Amino acid sequence: MDIGMGVNESHLNSSMDASAIVGIGLLVYTFYVFRLVRSLPWLRLHNASSRSNSFTKNGPLQIFVFLGSGGHTGEMLRILENYAPTLMNNGCTIHVGYSDNASKLKFESFAKSSIDKKSGSIHAVKYYEFGKAREVNASIFESIGTVIATLYTSLLHVLTIRASLRSKPHLILLNGPGTCCILALWFKIWEILDFTTSDSSNMVYVESLARINTLSLTGKILYYLSDMFVVQWPQLSEKYPRAKSFGVLT
Amino acid sequence: MPIKTIFVTCGATVPFPQLVEAVLSPRIVEELLNLGFKRIIVQFGRNYRESFTQSINVDQSLPPSQTYLGFNGDPVHGFSQGSSGKLEIIGFEYSTRIQDVIQENADLVISHAGTGSILDSLRLGKPLIVCVNDTLMDNHQQEIADQFASSNHLWACLPRVDDVVQCLRRSQTERTEPFPSAYNRNFEKALEDLAYGTSN
Incomplete structure (x- = not known):
């Protein structure tokens, strides 16, 4: 009993x-x-910008840009130049991600020639080197290796960058290629997991000017991950409801 | 009186021999001279220097200096003799200052259909003929050229002598639409709203 x-x-x-x-x-x-x-931006009932914080953030802007090599780098620099008063205003910090040295050099000469002319001053430029997610013409097996290596190094960089952006006005600007997807994925995963902050990643993806009727593979993925998805031709914004078109920005 | 100059650019990534061969052909040289052009500057791209040098009459008497016209890229100087005069030819592989070359020298640009090269000319307000490299597969060149041509920002053609001659003639009689500015207040506002959380 x-x-x-x-x-x-x-x-x-x-x-x-x-x-x-x-x-x-x-x-x-x-x-x-x-x-x-x-x-997740695409689950939101309202449009992306309605998820604003209840307070207005003050202080210098922190921006992260990823320079994806060749034409991607060229377009990103054109956007930075065309929107310099907003993106590179007084005391802002620019975090520059790159995976080829040519892009880093281009940014350095761009920073020298364009930014000094503007009245605003940049507080700091910080560089982060990322591996390439996929070499052009790489086989599937080679790609798996480079993707895993990129996943790891980009995780470390994303954590550092997140810490710098935290609780400050910030933007993440991406325009391709594939490495962007890995970056965007890490930013979103940490946005969800990191319960110590309710900051949005503020990721903006601008599709390449060369894309007129179809999205790039990176674009198709970032369509679901970015907080603002921008295309440069109206044909694409008609096909993709989340895509915004402001004309040619580059 | 500035020398009436046409600038031809093949882009940084792959050479575009069909375009260079077309613009240096006797028929187009003749056409350019008839239209009053005295000089052609050709950015011919990687691994093409030897072919380029062989296809022109190299002129050692012209200044070989790097700084002539103010660009880098180790230029090759030469000329082509037409029935009504001499067309000065300057060729270089690539320059980091292509925009300066266009701005300072070009009265007309003939470009491959890459978006970077198209923007370089349109943003500087230069009349532009775009030649589609139809040997490249799946890189959107035809689509890009058609898109810009349909809104009348440029004249598009294939790198065939007849097509280029036709576009050259059109460029002297027609006007293209000015390309709108890249600045868009709504985009700027959308960026500000996102960054500072200021919407609503």
């Missing part, structure tokens, strides 16, 4: 423990589902 009671009690205790764990688990689960729903 006693033994029977003992068994029943311990059974009761363990089931209470279990329900407590399940309860906590459910809370955490709900919390993250809520963050997930809130963080």
Whole structure:
């Protein structure tokens, strides 16, 4: 009889423990589902900009740009130049990601020639080197290796950049190629997991000017991850409801 | 009186021999001289210097200096003799200052259909003929050229002598639409709203 009671009690205790764990688990689960729903731009019921913070952020802008090589770098620099008063205003910090040295050199000469002319001053430029997600003409097996290496190094960079952007006005500007997807994925994953802040990543993707009727592969992925998805030709914004078109920005 | 100059650019990535051969052909040289052009500057691209030098009469008497016209890229100087005069030819592989070359020298530009080269000319307000490299597969060149041509910002053609001659003639009688500015207040505002959380 006693033994029977003992068994029943311990059974009761363990089931209470279990329900407590399940309860906590459910809370955490709900919390993250809520963050997930809130963080994924394409799940939002309202448009991206309606998810604003209740307060207006002050202070110098922090921007992260990824220079994707060749034509991507060229277009990104044109956008920076055309929107310099907004993007490179007084005391801002520019975090520059690149995967080829030519892009870094281009940015350095761009910074020298364009920024000095403007009245505003840049507080700092910081460089981050990223591996290429995929070499042109790489086989699938080669690609898997480079993707894994890029995943790891970009995770470390993204954490550093996130810490710099944290609680300050910030923008992340991306325009391709593939490495952007890995970056965007890390930024979104940390936006969801990092419960210490409710900052949005503020990711802006600008599709290449060469894309008139179809999105690039990077564009198709970033369409779901970016907070603002911009195309440069109206044909594409008709096809993709989330895409905004402001004409040729480059 | 500035020398009436046409600038031809093949882009940085791949050479475009069909375009260079077309613009240096006797028929087009003759056409350019008839239209009053005295000089052609050709950015011919990587690994094409030897072929380029062989296809022109190299002129050692012209200044070989790097700084002549103010661009880098080790220019080759020469000329082509037409029935009504001499067309001065300057060729170089590539320059980091292509925009300066266009701005300072070009009265007309003939470009491959890459977006970077198209923007270089249109942003500087230069009349532009675009030649589509139809040997390249799947890089959107035809699509890009058609898009810009349909809104009358440039004249598009294939790198065939007849097509180029036709575009050259059109460029002397027709006007293209000015290219709108890249500045868009709504885009700027969207960036500000996102960055500072100021919407609504």
